[in-house]
Amino acid sequence: MKDPITVSVTGAAGQIGYSLLFRIASGAMFGPDQPVNLRLIEIEPGMKALEGVVMELDDCAFPTLNEVVPTCDLNEGFRGTNWALLVGSVPRKAGMERKDLLGINGKIFVGQGKAIAGNAASDVRTLVVGNPCNTNCLIAMNAADGVPNDRFFAMTRLDENRAKSQLAKKAGVHQNAVSNLCIWGNHSATQYPDFTNAKIDGKAVTDVISDRAWLEGEFISTVQQRGAAIIQARGASSAASAANGVVDTVKSLTNPTPAGDWTSVAVCSNGEFGIDTGLIASMPIRTSDGKSWEVVEGVEIDAFSRDRIDASVQELKEEREAVQDLMS
Numbered sequence: 341m342k343d344p345i346t347v348s349v350t351g352a353a354g355q356i357g358y359s360l361l362f363r364i365a366s367g368a369m370f371g372p373d374q375p376v377n378l379r380l381i382e383i384e385p386g387m388k389a390l391e392g393v394v395m396e397l398d399d400c401a402f403p404t405l406n407e408v409v410p411t412c413d414l415n416e417g418f419r420g421t422n423w424a425l426l427v428g429s430v431p432r433k434a435g436m437e438r439k440d441l442l443g444i445n446g447k448i449f450v451g452q453g454k455a456i457a458g459n460a461a462s463d464v465r466t467l468v469v470g471n472p473c474n475t476n477c478l479i480a481m482n483a484a485d486g487v488p489n490d491r492f493f494a495m496t497r498l499d500e501n502r503a504k505s506q507l508a509k510k511a512g513v514h515q516n517a518v519s520n521l522c523i524w525g526n527h528s529a530t531q532y533p534d535f536t537n538a539k540i541d542g543k544a545v546t547d548v549i550s551d552r553a554w555l556e557g558e559f560i561s562t563v564q565q566r567g568a569a570i571i572q573a574r575g576a577s578s579a580a581s582a583a584n585g586v587v588d589t590v591k592s593l594t595n596p597t598p599a600g601d602w603t604s605v606a607v608c609s610n611g612e613f614g615i616d617t618g619l620i621a622s623m624p625i626r627t628s629d630g631k632s633w634e635v636v637e638g639v640e641i642d643a644f645s646r647d648r649i650d651a652s653v654q655e656l657k658e659e660r661e662a663v664q665d666l667m668s
């Protein structure tokens with residue numbers, strides 16, 4: 341067994357937390373030889389439910405679970421953390437404007453960014469899941485003085501997995517056959533699942549799926565609207581698949597990317613692909629050592645893709661504008 345690493349999870353008593361914690365604790369995220377300390381962060385009203393979740397973690401007797409600390413104190417919650425998984429956020433309620441939601445959640449992420457900067461391990465990496473995740477990530481990054489921007493990520497992996505699964509179904513192949521699927525932009529209904537660069541068994545998707553109208557229409561809208569479709573069917577938002585997206589994102593950032601492939605995650609733009617510097621936008625990413633990462637160069641963007649990427653980036657710019665007062 342290696343030395344334990346510390347993972348902090350906010351919103352730990354929520355739906356995603358209920359699926360995610362057991363996968364982290366069981367070794368699914370960091371491997372069977374990597375013990376983990378869990379620091380579980382909730383707001384006061386969530387602490388009783390969290391107590392029950394901690395009991396269940398105890399009752400699993402996981403070989404890779406070293407220690408569990410439930411808390412509503414941010415400094416305690418992020419102490420020594422190597423991975424901060426920011427899942428908790430306030431859901432949009434009836435009558436609430438997007439701008440109100442951005443403001444309410446933004447304040448939460450200022451506090452969490454500061455607490456990460458003040459308490460986390462020097463190698464901390466932060467993945468924001470709580471929505472609106474790109475802009476929440478932007479706010480946390482800005483508040484986390486001294487933590488490099490390249491340690492902040494927002495999750496679009498669930499969208500990538502959804503897109504791969506749709507393409508595989510249409511082509512009649514297993515989802516393992518689909519690679520090079522990039523989600524561009526915002527984790528919202530403007531996101532662009534890029535079929536123009538994706539491959540099936542190493543061949544261009546557009547060579548395998550000849551139904552261009554489906555690719556440009558139903559495919560994109562199904563991926564963009566999948567979250568809403570799940571809420572309608574299940575009466576609750578996607579949770580197990582979102583937790584799986586978190587596991588996949590962290591695994592992809594901590595293990596070398598397979599040759600020729602990439603993964604989707606929203607990162608701080610340095611102006612790549614004409615995306616405004618400083619925005620947290622989803623792009624194709626690779627890592628060769630599971631620590632540092634780079635944006636994949638030379639991915640071709642045709643006119644169809646350009647329009648869609650620009651529309652999603654425009655939304656990110658508007659979100660940034662709406663939270664300007666929260667950024668130092």
Ligand SMILES: NC(=O)c1ccc[n+]([C@@H]2O[C@H](COP(=O)([O-])OP(=O)(O)OC[C@H]3O[C@@H](n4cnc5c(N)ncnc54)[C@H](O)[C@@H]3O)[C@@H](O)[C@H]2O)c1
Nearest residue numbers: 351353354355356382383386428429469470471495498582
């Ligand atoms: N990026 C993605 O792909 C993706 C996918 C699915 C869901 N989400 C988002 O993930 C978030 C969590 O979803 P869920 O279904 O688990 O929601 P949930 O409402 O079941 O749980 C959220 C939990 O967060 C807690 N919380 C609220 N504010 C907090 C704070 N300041 N500090 C710590 N904890 C806090 C709540 O008490 C609650 O237990 C939502 O914002 C949802 O929209 C993102």
